[in-house]
Amino acid sequence: MDLDILINSLRNYDGITRKNFIRGATQILDETYNIGGRTALGFGDDASALDIGNDTLLLMAADGMWGRLIEGDPRWAGYCSVLVNVNDIAAMGGVPMGMTNVISVNKEDICNEIMLGIKEGVEKFGIPMVGGHIHPDTPYTALDVSITGIVGKDDVITSCGAKIGDSVIIGMDLDGRQHPKFPLNWDTTSHKTPELVQSQITVMNSIAKKHLLTAGKDISNPGILGTLGMLLEASGVGAIVELEKIPRNKKVSWDEWLKVYPGSGFVLTSKEENVKECIEMLQEVNITSQVAGIITEDKKLNLRHDNQEKVVFDFNHDIIMGIKEERS
Amino acid sequence: MDLDILINSLRNYDGITRKNFIRGATQILDETYNIGGRTALGFGDDASALDIGNDTLLLMAADGMWGRLIEGDPRWAGYCSVLVNVNDIAAMGGVPMGMTNVISVNKEDICNEIMLGIKEGVEKFGIPMVGGHIHPDTPYTALDVSITGIVGKDDVITSCGAKIGDSVIIGMDLDGRQHPKFPLNWDTTSHKTPELVQSQITVMNSIAKKHLLTAGKDISNPGILGTLGMLLEASGVGAIVELEKIPRNKKVSWDEWLKVYPGSGFVLTSKEENVKECIEMLQEVNITSQVAGIITEDKKLNLRHDNQEKVVFDFNHDIIMGIKEERS
Numbered sequence: 001m002d003l004d005i006l007i008n009s010l011r012n013y014d015g016i017t018r019k020n021f022i023r024g025a026t027q028i029l030d031e032t033y034n035i036g037g038r039t040a041l042g043f044g045d046d047a048s049a050l051d052i053g054n055d056t057l058l059l060m061a062a063d064g065m066w067g068r069l070i071e072g073d074p075r076w077a078g079y080c081s082v083l084v085n086v087n088d089i090a091a092m093g094g095v096p097m098g099m100t101n102v103i104s105v106n107k108e109d110i111c112n113e114i115m116l117g118i119k120e121g122v123e124k125f126g127i128p129m130v131g132g133h134i135h136p137d138t139p140y141t142a143l144d145v146s147i148t149g150i151v152g153k154d155d156v157i158t159s160c161g162a163k164i165g166d167s168v169i170i171g172m173d174l175d176g177r178q179h180p181k182f183p184l185n186w187d188t189t190s191h192k193t194p195e196l197v198q199s200q201i202t203v204m205n206s207i208a209k210k211h212l213l214t215a216g217k218d219i220s221n222p223g224i225l226g227t228l229g230m231l232l233e234a235s236g237v238g239a240i241v242e243l244e245k246i247p248r249n250k251k252v253s254w255d256e257w258l259k260v261y262p263g264s265g266f267v268l269t270s271k272e273e274n275v276k277e278c279i280e281m282l283q284e285v286n287i288t289s290q291v292a293g294i295i296t297e298d299k300k301l302n303l304r305h306d307n308q309e310k311v312v313f314d315f316n317h318d319i320i321m322g323i324k325e326e327r328s
Numbered sequence: 329m330d331l332d333i334l335i336n337s338l339r340n341y342d343g344i345t346r347k348n349f350i351r352g353a354t355q356i357l358d359e360t361y362n363i364g365g366r367t368a369l370g371f372g373d374d375a376s377a378l379d380i381g382n383d384t385l386l387l388m389a390a391d392g393m394w395g396r397l398i399e400g401d402p403r404w405a406g407y408c409s410v411l412v413n414v415n416d417i418a419a420m421g422g423v424p425m426g427m428t429n430v431i432s433v434n435k436e437d438i439c440n441e442i443m444l445g446i447k448e449g450v451e452k453f454g455i456p457m458v459g460g461h462i463h464p465d466t467p468y469t470a471l472d473v474s475i476t477g478i479v480g481k482d483d484v485i486t487s488c489g490a491k492i493g494d495s496v497i498i499g500m501d502l503d504g505r506q507h508p509k510f511p512l513n514w515d516t517t518s519h520k521t522p523e524l525v526q527s528q529i530t531v532m533n534s535i536a537k538k539h540l541l542t543a544g545k546d547i548s549n550p551g552i553l554g555t556l557g558m559l560l561e562a563s564g565v566g567a568i569v570e571l572e573k574i575p576r577n578k579k580v581s582w583d584e585w586l587k588v589y590p591g592s593g594f595v596l597t598s599k600e601e602n603v604k605e606c607i608e609m610l611q612e613v614n615i616t617s618q619v620a621g622i623i624t625e626d627k628k629l630n631l632r633h634d635n636q637e638k639v640v641f642d643f644n645h646d647i648i649m650g651i652k653e654e655r656s
Contacts, residue, residue: 018464025431025462028443032450032457038425039456048458050426052478054382060476062428064461098378100390102430102472103353115356122360128367129360132393133472134353136346140467144430146474148388150380179444243451 046091061088062146078117081145084106091218093157093208096149101132104142111167155208160233162215162269173264173291174249188263212274219265241293243305343549374419390474406445417477419546421485421536424477429460432470450608468599483536487562490543491599499617501592502577514592540602547593569621571633
């Protein structure tokens, strides 16, 4: 395998490049993100956190579904809108409470398909869709979902806490299939029981309560290394990752695997003494986990394979989201 | 004035007719709206409510901006996205905590204008926009915002508590102007201080804590009587309203006034003994309030003027949202 070709393919993957736009848009809100004085974490993490007292943080996230997903399979898009939001709360170590949605449609049958998909997601993940807004007459179809969860103030898992020397743990549920219409959707939940799927969410809350991690994110559109890249950006550090240590279903090529959006997958960092317990807890719920690298001072994400080591992102020049996060 | 012409114009107003689509879409989720067992209020209210323990309800609402608003004035649309969400929480008697957004754009300057408008809204209302999602490459422009707030479990103001014999109080800030591009936007906040604007939000939390209301909604796209209609539907009751008792800025015709989306306006119901205190509290923050009607058993909204009485909505046949709400 040519590491340069793999890296070049990743660097030009639109799941990663689309994240570039975030910085320009959100910096307008920089001055006001802590208005009210409750914001513990603003833009840049999987969910934002607001201090509501009683040692509790409110977690809030929002996700819009890609238009091509809704057009290609509105029911699957509805299902995924639940999946991605619930995973955003799980990635913060939180307990999801409920969701709202905004649907823009002009065909009743498409709207029905989206709602049926949402219902399947709600039943699978056990989190209710409690409200929202419908535009019944738009010239386009769109689906946006937001979620609110809660987490203990001292338990929250952020993207910004990775420290030099920490282990990089990659956890992926390998029992899945590439969605027939969207090969980069690594579907690990459709065929599983709600119990198992929900245990993959609640395990993150258990890990959070035990303070086993220094940072974590759920793997989303930017894929495994793109997601790790955002974590490194937010933490202001780098990492060296050994390709073959990343848990993979061998039916999927590396090029595709590194870009998949998994039903359950996390990029985590942990102090060495906590790695074993963390991995055991993840393995118990079918998330195959392994130390795949180490956090470095050098602000680069380097990938190693077959005695080669190449730079995937150099954060001295490259930007994914471009947000270095600070906890208020 | 011909009451029939006025009523006919209202009944065909798309701010009201667009609400018809909600029922068909949301009923798919009826069985699952209380999955997890925390849902205190689901679809049908200004915000949904989830019981998170400690006698606290989480309030969640989401609103999508009309495309014509974004196209006509993206900055104003950004500002309004904050206004409408904050008012949804106020209408429930809650304290807004924070917001997230999903923006779909393809032009950087439009995105900037939207974000600048959001920033103005955040500064005016004092509630932070803490996160969200950007689609940088959609063939359309859209803005969806969701908000989370909290309220005491026993204090929450719902749409479904109006009882026969209750007074119908209409409160409107009369110090405003019709937006030059959108005459049905009754802008009462642009020219006011953040302090006064925020006091119009917090007064609802104070009224809620005192348990002065039986039901309430903020006036939104369906206008004064459309919003009252939704409250009556949710409560399973009717009302008789005296047109001239509705507080109005005399510069605006009745036909337009009944359709405006105000910066600050509420439709409330109250037992007679609490009316005076409630009105005094609203008047103190510049929301001109008056008893304009009474709740009746007959499931109709009747409008009186000049010795005439006509039916605006007959809920035995008519549907606005078609949701009769029950508190879990």
